[in-house]
Amino acid sequence: MMQVPQRLYSLDELRLNGIEASSLLSPVDATLGSIERNLQLAAALGGLAAWNVLGFNPQQVLYFSLGLLFLWTLDSVSFDGGVGSLVLDTIGHTFSQKYHNRVVQHEAGHFLIAYLVGILPKGYTLTSLEALKKEGSLNVQAGTAFVDFEFVEEVNAGKVSATTLNRFSCIALAGVAAEYLLYGIAEGGLADINKLDMLLKSLAFTQKKADSQVRWSVLNTVLLLRRHELARAKLAEAMSMGKSVGTCIGIIEETIDDSDIQLQLG
Template sequence: MRQTSLNIIAISIFILTMSALLGPIFNISPVIPAIATFSVMVLVTVDTLGWQGQGSMIIVDLVEGASSERRERIIRHEAGHFLVAYLLEIPVSGYALSAWEAFRQGQSAQGGVRFDDQKLAAQLQRGMISEQTIDQYCTVWMAGIAAEDLVYGNTEGGAEDRAKITVILTQLKRSTESKLKQSWASLQARSLIENHQSAYQALVTAMTQRASVSECYQTIEENISGDQTE
């Protein structure tokens, strides 16, 4: 069961407990919170078994993304991924800035930039993956964290990005290198974003307007020459 579903169940149990304690004071029938909690748990179970937890992810994502500050941080995070993928010649196949957007696009209910990872998958399948490929993908995965840290001085997202690096290196029996590779890749990504600030800022604007992938590519190309001459 996904962590989001477990969190919703925990909250439901907490509400039921508090209702049982405070119900007599406010003259609330204990049946009402019991029915509400039971209904929530049924919905969570159906969501987990039938939708693989996508419904709860959408709800949590809508709540977390309610503030404009949070939405802007998400866009800047994803723009970091997109720009660095472009610079390292890893094709972007699409992006979604929320779980709901991803769901509407027919993807699993998880926002983010989607990459063409056929090259990585093919090399992993053969058991022969080049260090260059590892470095490229690790840098792209850490680019969202690097962008957040560059703009805000701290990071909130990126746990799943770090996990991808750990998974890849574990498959290669190099799990002890994960933290070092994350730090190295984050520095590489930060440097790329810093050196292409005009393209990055323009990309943030384009993604805010939900520009298509091809339009985002064009935006980067139109602004990247200015970065190179500065």
């Protein structure tokens, strides 16, 4: 399958292909944001109710508030906000089907694009709780893991080939691209975009060169996902059921043509 020619695409050219970059590259998780605000409101109201019912004096309320502030600071410093993220993510998956579906589609995008460009997925998690159980760390977020030894070696050496960079860029943006295609806007994936941005900066890319890499990757990834919409949908369904990596790969291979597997980039 032919790839998109690699050059600097303007934002207007992306729009001609039905892509509004701002809706894809600036994700804001409105669902978790709303849950967090509601929790803060509930905590404040609960505190006031406890004050009235239990007769707490102002000093006791102050100590309680300081205790909560200490726990929040401890989480931020020691676990990089992992406890708070775990709580929000768990509530999101439990009470918001919209949030759960977004996460599934997001990870299916990563999984599918990785396989298409020749990077083998080795595992995936859809919730922070699942990631905690598998990895035993609060600092590990839900996501898709890959067999990416070559990429890690090149990054450590400070020399990333064009082919490797193209693959990484497309995989990194696949989650937000999948969300954009399905919902018109991406909410998750800010960490993915930040990782790509950090990589490009570490390679001393100019802003123009970085824009060129990102816009090409967005266009290439969106077109791939559009072409393989059926495979992505079946893959997302399998991942939502917790199917094994092998089963998920089998679904991809059964759904798309052999000529489309291991697309050569660069």
